[in-house]
Amino acid sequence: xxxxxxxxxxxxxxxxxxxxxxxxxxxxxxxxxxxxxxxxxxxxxxxxxxxxxxxxxxxxxxxxxxxxxxxxxxxxxxxxxxxxxxxxxxxxxxxxxxxxxxxxxxxxxxxxxxxxxxxxxxxxxxxxxxxxxxxxxxxxxxxxxxxxxxxxxxxxxxxxxxxxxxxxxxxxxxxxxxxxxxxxxxxxxxxxxxxxxxxxxxxxxxxxxxxxxxxxxxxxxxxxxxxxxxxxxxxxxxxxxxxxxxxxxxxxxxxxxxxxxxxxxxxxxxxxxxxxxxxxxxxxxxxxxxxxxxxxxxxxxxxxxxxxxxxxxxxxxxxxxxxxxxxxxxxxxxxxxxxxxxxxxxxxxxxxxxxxxxxxxxxxxxxxxxxxxxxxxxxxxxxxxxxxxxxxxxxxxxx
Numbered sequence: 001x002x003x004x005x006x007x008x009x010x011x012x013x014x015x016x017x018x019x020x021x022x023x024x025x026x027x028x029x030x031x032x033x034x035x036x037x038x039x040x041x042x043x044x045x046x047x048x049x050x051x052x053x054x055x056x057x058x059x060x061x062x063x064x065x066x067x068x069x070x071x072x073x074x075x076x077x078x079x080x081x082x083x084x085x086x087x088x089x090x091x092x093x094x095x096x097x098x099x100x101x102x103x104x105x106x107x108x109x110x111x112x113x114x115x116x117x118x119x120x121x122x123x124x125x126x127x128x129x130x131x132x133x134x135x136x137x138x139x140x141x142x143x144x145x146x147x148x149x150x151x152x153x154x155x156x157x158x159x160x161x162x163x164x165x166x167x168x169x170x171x172x173x174x175x176x177x178x179x180x181x182x183x184x185x186x187x188x189x190x191x192x193x194x195x196x197x198x199x200x201x202x203x204x205x206x207x208x209x210x211x212x213x214x215x216x217x218x219x220x221x222x223x224x225x226x227x228x229x230x231x232x233x234x235x236x237x238x239x240x241x242x243x244x245x246x247x248x249x250x251x252x253x254x255x256x257x258x259x260x261x262x263x264x265x266x267x268x269x270x271x272x273x274x275x276x277x278x279x280x281x282x283x284x285x286x287x288x289x290x291x292x293x294x295x296x297x298x299x300x301x302x303x304x305x306x307x308x309x310x311x312x313x314x315x316x317x318x319x320x321x322x323x324x325x326x327x328x329x330x331x332x333x334x335x336x337x338x339x340x341x342x343x344x345x346x347x348x349x350x351x352x353x354x355x356x357x358x359x360x361x362x363x364x365x366x367x368x369x370x371x372x373x374x375x376x377x378x379x380x381x382x383x384x385x386x387x388x389x390x391x392x393x394x395x396x397x398x399x
Contacts, residue, residue, distance in 0.1 A: 040204070041273045043093045048086025048266065060086040060266070062259045079251045083259035087266040088234075091224070094203035095216050097236040098243045100250055101262065105199065105219025106131055107255030108233030112195050112215055113167070114249045115242070116145055120166035125152035127179060128171040129197065130366040136169070152370070153179040153309070155186075162190040170213070171197040172206075175351075176325040176361050176377040177370070178300035180309045183316060187212030193242070199223070199352075201302075204276055205319025209238055215246075222352030223322070225268035226275050230261045275354060275382055279322035283380040286389060287324050295396040298327035298372075323351055324378040325361075334399040335360045335374045341395035344387055351379035356388055 038046070050056040063082045068074040074082075084101055092099035102108040109132055116122060122136060126149040140147035148165075150157040152174060158181065162168045168190055172181040178200075187194045195215045196208035202223045208216040218224060220232035233255075237243050250256060257265070280303075287301035299306075302313045303320030313320075328335055338358075339347045345358045357379040361367050380388070 040094065044090050044272060045270050047090040047093055060263075062263045064259055078254055078256055081256070081259055081262070083262040084257060087257075087262050087269065090266060090269050091203075091218075091220070091234050092236060095207050095209050095236045097209050097216070097238040098240075099234055099236045100243070100246055101220065101257045101265065102233035102235070102250060102255045103257050103261075104231040104255070105217075105221055105233040106135070108217055108219075108235050109135070109197075111246055111249045111253065111255060112193075112217060112235060113139065113145070114253070115193055115245060116167045118144060119146060121146045121148060121164065122167045122169060123148045123150065123158065123161045123165045123192075124169035125150055125158070125171065125174065125179075125181065127152040127174045127177050127368050127370050128169075129175045129199075130361075130364055130368065132169070132171070132197070133368060134366045152177070153181055155182055158186060159189045162186055162192060165190055165192040167193045167195065169195050169197070170208075171200075173200050173302055173321070173323075175200050175323070176300075176375060178302055178307075178323070178325060180302065180312050180316070182312055183208055183211040183213060187214075200323050201317060201319060201321045202272075202276060202352075203236075204273060205280075205321055206317045209236065211316065214239055214242060220265055222350065223276060224272060224352075225265050226272065226352060226354055227264070227268055228350060228353035228355065230264045232257055232261055232265050276319070276322070278382040279354075279380050280320055282382065282385045282388060283322045283324055283378075284320060285385050286378070286380060286392070289389060290324070290326055290392075293393070293396060295329050295399060296326050297329050300325040322380040324380065325375050326378065327372050327375050328396070328399065330374060330399050332360070332362070332373050335376055336363075337399055338376060338395045341398045342391050344383060344391040345378070345395075351377070353379065354382050356381035356383060358392075 048060055066077045074080045087101055088099045122145045136147050139145045148161050150161055170181050194213045195217055196213045198208055198216045199219045199222055216236040218234040220234045284303045287299055287304055290296050290299045301324045345356045348357050349359055358376055361371050361375055361377050362373045
């Protein structure tokens, strides 16, 4: 069953009213809220804690249950779980919106796509995360949606196609090429739902909702959790109708986070600002050194003054993140050799963890063909930057 929402008709809903009422709305947070004038670094540490009830635990407990007594305020655990509340409250504060967490980034993406009516037009760039690219192509082949992919980062073409779209998917910066889309320009040009995949930079470096986006999407597996030990996704919005739709979709399609993963996610969020500050500092230093390395032909990082979209980056972003991609002087075998020669950098997939990782992205069969075959993606962690550089330098010099 597809659950669709039309941006032109907010009342459109393909599941019956009695189905929706069978699952109570998300239970209001019982914890007292804290002053909104606190800096975000303070809010993400303090959010979700009950400071006003004598004997309350300092940290929200893990709630393992499938149901609730009486069911008046909470019904079934697929619709609501107290373990989600603190994490959702904290994530919402990152972008001054309401948040929903999901079992994975793909689950969050799938819920957002359910807002599109059957046969509706979805517009996206031709470079981005391969999982979402592959899934949208599958949905297009099955006639669930009409997919239009524009050249990345051709803003004129994007604005033209977005005019009559039902949903525009904006991944910026793009993974792994680090191209940047003008969020405000796209959102101004269309009445469609606009979803920004904010995974690469994160909420502390880019706020899509401030730029007009309907939804900010995150693979919370990455920077939000930060420890490479859970799968989670998040959607943030300031549109109450969109929020209620997404909550209903999550309830009826079942992409919910476990209580334990919600606990781990909240624990990671508490140190997000510290981890991101350190990893971004490391990434900038390493990117600047890589620009001068004789075995590297191209460095892609939004913090570099040489980035071709530096003016847009300065306008749109307040941080540069921890993701770099490089193209080496050499072929596929040379790139694979670099990845196999590091001791500190883990030769593994994913990004945003405290540990540094690297991989050749085109080893994955679904990676967009516009990604160079010899491109290596670097996710910079919080280790000592000199140790990271010496390890990477010796691996590059091995080719």
